[in-house]
Amino acid sequence: MSDTCCAPILGIDAHAHVFSRELDLTTARRYTPDYDAPLATYLANLREHGLSHGVLVQPSFLGTDNSYLLAALQQAPEQLRGVVVVERDISRECLAEMDRQGVVGVRLNLMGKALPDFSEPLWRSFLAHVAELDWHVELHRHVEDLPALIHDLMPFGIKIVIDHFGRPDARLGVDQPGFREMLELGLNGQVWMKVSGIYRLAGTERQNLDFARAALPLLEQSLGARRLVWGSDWPHTQHESSVDYAGATRQLQALGCSAQVMRLLLIEAPQALFGFALKEA
Template structure:
C-alpha cells in the first residue's frame, strides 16, 4: 500500500539499501548477497529506533538497474527518498520520471575504479541535467581521490555528498592528506558529509570510533552542522556478521553529539538536502 500520509519527522536515516538475492546482479561486482534486505525489514528497523524517514541508495552490485529501489519508493513516498546509479548517457526523460518518484541524487561509486574525465561532453550534459533538477552527486571513493573529484565537480554547480566520512583509513588519523584536504571544502556551501559507515574505516573497532569522534569535531568546525548527515548503511554489506542496526545506533551515541548537533544530523540537514 502506498503511504499517502504526511509522517512527522523524528529522524532521517540518510543511507540504506534494499535488495533481493533473486535480482539479476551486475556482471562486474565486488560482492554477492546471499540474503534479502526488504523494504518491510528496513521500515521495521526505523520504527524500532524511533526514526521516521529514510534514504535508499542503489547498491553497487545491482549496477544501473534501479527498478527494485524505485518500487520501494512507490510504497512509501512520504517517508523515502532515493539515490540511483545511472550511466551518464541516461535520458532526461528518465531522470524526470525518477524525480517524480522521489529520487534526489545519483551515486558515483568509484571504489576500485578510475576517476572519470568530467570534461567529456557526455558528462557535461549529464551533470548539467542534475544541476537543473537540484539533485546531488553522492561520491563513494577513496579519500585520496576526493580532492580531485570535488575540484572537477564544483564548477558544474551540483551539490556533492561524500559517503562514509570520505572512506579514510582510521589508522592514519585525521591528519592524513586526503581527509585534511576534504575539510577545506566545508565552507563552500556545496559539499555535505555523511557521518556513516564507521565500521568501514579500516581500523579496529576502537580505532574507527576514535577516528570518527575526532573527525566529527573537525567536520563540525569546517562544514558546520548544516552540512552533516547521518546514515545507518543498513544492511551493512560485507559486515553483516558483526554489525547490525543496533551497532550503528550505539556508535552514533558514542559520538556524544550535543542535542543541537544531533538534531541537525538527524532532522534539519537531511530534511532540506533530501527534499522531505
C-alpha cells in the same frame, strides 16, 4: 521532487539499501549478497529505533537497474527518498520521471574504478541535467582521491555528498592525505558529509570510533553541522556478521554529540538535503 511528505519527522536515516538475492546482479561486482534486505524489514528497523524516514541508495551489485529501489519508493513515498546509479547517457526525460518518483540524487560508486574526467562532453551534459533537477552527486571513493573529484565537480554548481566520512583509514588519523584538503573544499558550501559506516574505516572498532570522534568537530568547523547527515548503512554489506542496525545507532550515540547537533544530523540537515517536508510530532 516536490514536498509531499506529511508524516511527522522523528529522524531520517540518510543511507540504507534494499535488495533481493533473486535480482539480476551486475557482472562487474565486488560483493554478492546471500540474503534479502526487503523494505518491510528496513521500515521495521526505523520504527524500532525511533526514526521515521529514510534514504535508499542503489547498491553497487545491482548496477544501473534501479527498478527494485524505485518500486520501494512507490510503497512508502512519504517516508522515503532515493539515490540511483545511472549511465551518463540517460535521457533527461528518464531522470525527470525518477525525480517524480522520489529520487533526489545519483551515486558515483568509484571504489576500484578509474577516476572519471568530468570535462568530457557526456559528463558535462549529464551533470547539467543533475543540476537542473537540483539533485546531488554522491561520491564513494577513498579519501585521498576525493579532493580532486570535488574540485572538478564544483563548477557544475551541484550539491556534493561524500559517503562514510570519505572512506579514510582510521589508523592514519585526521592528517592523512586528502582528509584536510577535503575539509578545506567543504568551506564553499557545496559539500555534505554522511557521518556513516564507521565500521568501514579500516581500523579496529576502537580506532574507527576514535577517528570518527576526532573528525566530527573538524567537519562541523569546515562543512558546518547543517551539512552533516547520519546513515545506518543498513544492511551493512560485507560487515553483516559484526554490525546490525542497533550497533550502527550505538556508534552514533558513542560520538557524544550534543542534543542540538544530534537534531541537525537526524532531522534538519537531511530534511534540507533530501527534500523532506519538515513536520514534527
